[in-house]
Amino acid sequence: MRMAIDFICRSIEGKVVWGEKSGYVYSVSTDSRDIGNECLFIALRGERFDGHDFVLEAFAKGAYAAVVDRDVPGEIPAGKVVIKVADTLKALQMLAKSYRERFKIPVIAVTGSVGKTTTKEIIASLLARRFNTLKTEGNFNNDIGVPLTLFKLEAHHQAAVIELAMRALGEIDRLSYMVKPHAAVITNVEPVHLETLGSMENIARAKCEVLKYIDPDGFALINGDNQLLRKTAANYSCRKYTFGYNNDCDFRIVKVESKNKGINIVADMRGKVYKMFFPLPASKLAYNVVAGVAACHLLGIDMHDAISALAHYEAGDNRLRVINLSWGGKIIDDTYNANPLSMEAALETGKNLREKGRLVAVLGDMYELGSYEIEGHLEVGKKASQNRVDILVTVGKLGKYIAQGALQAGMSPDKVYSFADKEEAFSFLCAHLDNEDTVLFKASRGMKMEVLVERYLDFMENRDK
Template identity: 50%
Template sequence: MHLELGFVVDSIKGKLLAGNEKTIVNGVEIDSRRVKPGYLFFAFKGESSDGHDFLEDAWKNGAAAVIVSRGDCLTKAGPGKSLILVNDTLDALQDLAAAYRRSFNIPVVAVTGSVGKTSTKDILALCLQSRFKTLKTSGNYNNEIGLPLTLLQLDKTHQVAVLEMAMRGQGELLQLATIAQPSSALISNVEKVHLETLGSLENIARAKAEVMATLGAGDFALINGDSPLLEEAVRPYAAKKYRFGYSKSCDFRIEETIIKNQGIEIRLICLGQSEKLFLPLPSRRWAMNAVAAAAMAFLLGVPLEEIKSSLLNFNPGSKRLEIIPLPDGGKIINDTYNANPLSMINALETSRELQEKGKLVAVLGDMLELGDYEQEGHREVGHHAVKNQVDLLICIGERAAWMAEAARAAGMAGEQVRHFLSKEESIGFLKQSLNSSDTILFKASRGMQLESLAEEIYSEVGRRKA
């Protein structure tokens, strides 16, 4: 980034109360502790702190200017300090990101979906990096704050940007798309996530389709071709539509998936041509993520052979189907990054396929943000624990009680099901009941932080012989 302060002032409709329009800006930050020389500091007011109270810290760290929404801050701006007044600092950040993005004539891909959007984004970026200098969303920078901050990391060396976009309600993806102005969009799926704010799958599909609102007739979208609801939701949008999935009408159609060699082989028809992909992750649920990413990379000009090579190097990162071997042929499957009913069921199926000996143990915690589907969703997981022949089901959290009830009702013996209100309550029982030949799945919503339990159990069971 190399911007004059005058461009910033014009872009955010601000008033330069102190400083020089010719001052050069080379970065953006919302945390005064991370400000570097030449950065803009946006003073955000949060629940527990107010950035306006840390202007001196930002200047001390070398801020080129601070952006505030309180006029009384002018008294803090001494000689050589620049200050811009705006009505709302979040709006200002978004306006600057939108203006800055317009100065780059490169492909920008928006990636969204109910489940798996982060992994799809990561695989796509990996495939694109074989040919293009790629900017991608890092961490959870996928919302109304993170997306602008990601866009403001663009520089003249970037040839493509892959932006993850999250939402919890109607209109949020439209807002993000308006800021980012994507040239293509990938919608991975529509599932029962955020029902508490959107109410129905139809509303979720419509909210996801908003990512296409700013696409022009010359742009394109890649959508899940197995979802009739999504098909209906994207109908009003003009952009060309490609489809991926298992349905015969898909442009990128999965014919078969085979678990082999600690990975999954995916046989698909790619725009009429038979191909094979291999992902070094033994999970069928990742096949759709891999095919979506590969298809988008292909549509953006990456040759299929380069895509295949990139997939071989994919590592999902910690807490996403992270397989930790145990001494006697068992394994801990740490899939605690997040959870919803579909990903829980998929994780149970994957764990069953990966089990070699010992017990199949599922340690499952609460799933959050399910709205009216909350009880049914947890019960559905309990039924699937029985269907996948789980030998020991440990349910943790208030909502997880429904899982335990459903498992018992579906025929699981009483001694095979235990419910605990907290992780702490479960530790003693788990240490007593597990050994190093077992396959042990840990999964729950992010808010449950079940990874700490997985780590503690590994430190105990990982040293133990069967």
């Protein structure tokens, strides 16, 4: 990256109030703990911090320029540049939009209620076989994360896959305005974020905001089994394709067979039938797989090359990550996030991966389900029973409804345990499990269940020594 101060000012409607109007920056940061030499520091405000209080620290660490929307306390060092704007968050997004426009490459936006991260990862891994591909890392999928991802674009990149998240109407519109996608994938519309959006219709409208920004020669790929999504997407004029099980889908899932090590999929891809293998044993992921392969095919990737690459897919951190233990046991770390549908897929994965010991599901609260909150947790409990979980451990205030749902579905009370926090759950796991058990961990990100995963893994590894 190399951005001139003049380019920055024009992009964000900013005014240099200290220093020279010349010079360049070579990276962008909103975190004073992560400052590169000759960096641009943008001072954002949060609920618990104000970046303006760290401008001098950023300069001391090597930042060349800072973007602010109020006066900075203290003395600005000589040789530094301060640019003032009306709103620093808006400036971050305006600058990201201008920077993205420098790159004439296909950018694929991925959104949806469930499975957008997995779909993004699949598309990026397949595209990487042909293109140098940038992708969203971690949870950099919001008003701050998306622009920071776009700033990582470099001259060598030939494609980008950007994940778009939202909690309210208008958010994906803002993100899409920055991203300027050539294509978009909408995985589905489900009762996630009902707490802030209020209705399924609003969720569909929010997801479809991305369609407004598709290139004239680009395309949208949407879940053809979701009638609400299809109806809402019909309001946009971009070229659209569908994927799913319905007979009228352009990319149709014909058959899915779950095996111990993955799923075999037969799919009709616009009139030609292909067989593909995906190395995670959860049939629910067939949607993500077919959507990912279809998107890459529409972008010019040879179908056989895509299918070959698919067989070597590796899950990212905290997303159905399988850790093999001695004596045949496994830890399945799927703590990145959770909702009822992804819980069901994870439980199926655990059932199919178990080899020797018991299947243990350690499940925590799912957030932002709104009016579906209690019902969603009860449903997960029923799915735990249906997937033959041997021991169910729930964590958190809402987790008790998962336990209740399992009991209602006929699971024996001596196999269901509920705990208020991770510490209590950890003590139980250490006392009752062994290294032949397959243990699934999953909850919403706010539960920070990855902490429990690492503690349990450390305990098991040390116990084996």
